[in-house]
Amino acid sequence: MTSTQPVSSIRNIACIGLAACGLLLAGSSLAADKGRAQIEAQYQAERAACNNGTSNEGKATCLREAGAAKEAALRGSLTDPGSAQLKENAMKRCEGLPQINRVDCEKRMNGGGIADGSVREGGIFRETVTIIPGKPADSQ
Incomplete structure (x- = not known):
């Protein structure tokens, strides 16, 4: 056995x-x-x-x-981007701008300012307001 x-x-x-x-x-x-x-x-x-x-x-x-x-x-080639990828894509939208404008763009992409509209309406309008002090006029 x-x-x-x-x-x-x-x-x-x-x-x-x-x-x-x-x-x-x-x-x-x-x-x-x-x-x-x-x-x-x-x-x-x-x-x-x-x-x-x-x-x-x-x-x-x-x-x-x-x-x-x-x-x-x-x-199996359709993927759903994660939040990090979406964030990176949003920031890439600002890359082609001059540095002075890029800062405001990045603020908007990070949720700063106000947003209005929708894709259905033709786009999302994002707005920030930056106050730039002017030079005083010459006194005469």
Whole structure:
């Protein structure tokens, strides 16, 4: 009995290993199916917005972009930028300005001043007020 015990133990370990691999594969398949279902639900929601006019672009463009986003999501190349990436993008908008204007731009991008408008209205207007003292007029 001792000579067959190691063989059956190895066989049991192999069976347990195969069962564990099967469970992992089944779990990843379920996760992939759930991911596909979420992608499809997002796509349908975007199409509905295109069709009912609540998107911020023309219908043809909206439908084309919704389809492109779905394909990118299925390939795994569609990402959602984090807050750090969004912040970096906002600051890049100020890079092309002269230094004197860049300071105010960075204040606006960091939430300073007031903001009005929306994408739907054509843009967000951000305003800061900087008082620059003038030179006194020459007295005569």
